[in-house]
Amino acid sequence: MKERLLRLGGWLHRRAENLAALMLATMFVAFIVQVAFRYLFNLPTGPASELTIVMWLWLVLWGAGFVLKESEEIRFDLIYGTVRRRTRRVMTILSALALLFLYGYSFPAVWDYVTFMKIQETSYLDIRYDWLYSIYILFAVAVIVRYVWILVQALRGSDEDAHRGEGAQ
Numbered sequence: 001m002k003e004r005l006l007r008l009g010g011w012l013h014r015r016a017e018n019l020a021a022l023m024l025a026t027m028f029v030a031f032i033v034q035v036a037f038r039y040l041f042n043l044p045t046g047p048a049s050e051l052t053i054v055m056w057l058w059l060v061l062w063g064a065g066f067v068l069k070e071s072e073e074i075r076f077d078l079i080y081g082t083v084r085r086r087t088r089r090v091m092t093i094l095s096a097l098a099l100l101f102l103y104g105y106s107f108p109a110v111w112d113y114v115t116f117m118k119i120q121e122t123s124y125l126d127i128r129y130d131w132l133y134s135i136y137i138l139f140a141v142a143v144i145v146r147y148v149w150i151l152v153q154a155l156r157g158s159d160e161d162a163h164r165g166e167g168a169q
Helices: 002-040 046-067 085-119 129-156
Strands: none
Touching (some): 002 046, 046 129, 085 129
């Protein structure tokens, strides 16, 4: 059963990477179209510019929520790396609890804001803002799930690097 879950997790992670690559490719093509329209044809570039911005927003939040592993996150761990394992575990538990509290506390307000934004659309592509910002809801849920996992691993003390989420992916 555990093997099947690990295989499923690996498959889902690869699909998340594929989607991120597709977003990056879309953003790149839109950028090239923007440059061509502006400098070669002297035409407006509003839709291509808006698509580039939308893809950037989605790519950053999608990548942070579903593609990056905890060990790949950039962080300042000068203090963390110099303390004993037990102290690192306490730091991991405290930081996981703090992040779970902050994301959990802000989630209802974020939900209200995103769902409220259905009243407005983007200028060129006519994308409703609730659809546009829905990626933040997905990101917040992914972060909450990730830090629940990290907290459980740290409380168990089952993995020295539980804070890095190595077993979560």
